[in-house]
Amino acid sequence: xxxxxxxxxxxxxxxxxxxxxxxxxxxxxxxxxxxxxxxxxxxxxxxxxxxxxxxxxxxxxxxxxxxxxxxxxxxxxxxxxxxxxxxxxxxxxxxxxxxxxxxxxxxxxxxxxxxxxxxxxxxxxxxxxxxxxxxxxxxxxxxxxxxxxxxxxxxxxxxxxxxxxxxxxxxxxxxxxxxxxxxxxxx
Numbered sequence: 270x271x272x273x274x275x276x277x278x279x280x281x282x283x284x285x286x287x288x289x290x291x292x293x294x295x296x297x298x299x300x301x302x303x304x305x306x307x308x309x310x311x312x313x314x315x316x317x318x319x320x321x322x323x324x325x326x327x328x329x330x331x332x333x334x335x336x337x338x339x340x341x342x343x344x345x346x347x348x349x350x351x352x353x354x355x356x357x358x359x360x361x362x363x364x365x366x367x368x369x370x371x372x373x374x375x376x377x378x379x380x381x382x383x384x385x386x387x388x389x390x391x392x393x394x395x396x397x398x399x400x401x402x403x404x405x406x407x408x409x410x411x412x413x414x415x416x417x418x419x420x421x422x423x424x425x426x427x428x429x430x431x432x433x434x435x436x437x438x439x440x441x442x443x444x445x446x447x448x449x450x451x452x453x454x455x456x
Contacts, residue, residue, distance in 0.1 A: 360422065
């Protein structure tokens with residue numbers, strides 16, 4: 270039986286801690302304690318704590334990309350709604366990870382080039398929107414994504430739970446429909 274390399278164990282311990290304790294408690298001390306290694310051991314793989322956080326975030330970005338993978342059949346609106354719902358579900362189910370993967374301010378320069386790794390997420394929305402609005406797909410997709418990201422953040426922080434009668438699926442459908450039917454900004 271082959272033991273998992275320490276680098277991978279540190280990242281996995283970080284993911285587990287992030288999921289259970291949240292970003293505020295994702296310390297190097299907690300990760301090394303969970304992994305059963307000395308506080309200096311991670312330095313062989315991660316020169317800084319933020320470098321370790323970047324590796325943890327990269328795991329979350331890969332998971333989110335997998336969640337957003339959609340079959341190619343169905344209407345653009347249906348596929349955008351499905352992607353949007355998955356995005357919000359990820360935020361609700363994994364709020365700590367959702368918070369970390371979009372903390373470019375915290376992780377910039379920490380390694381892993383998270384900005385480049387997060388671009389495919391936006392590209393998913395751009396590609397879908399381009400099927401019905403090729404001329405202004407990027408603008409529409411960025412507007413849609415920012416709207417969805419706001420909803421996802423509200424969902425991750427349980428703020429939307431304050432509205433007992435809010436049907437999030439209906440809201441997501443309305444948001445997608447709005448961004449697909451808005452007149453082009455160039456007209």
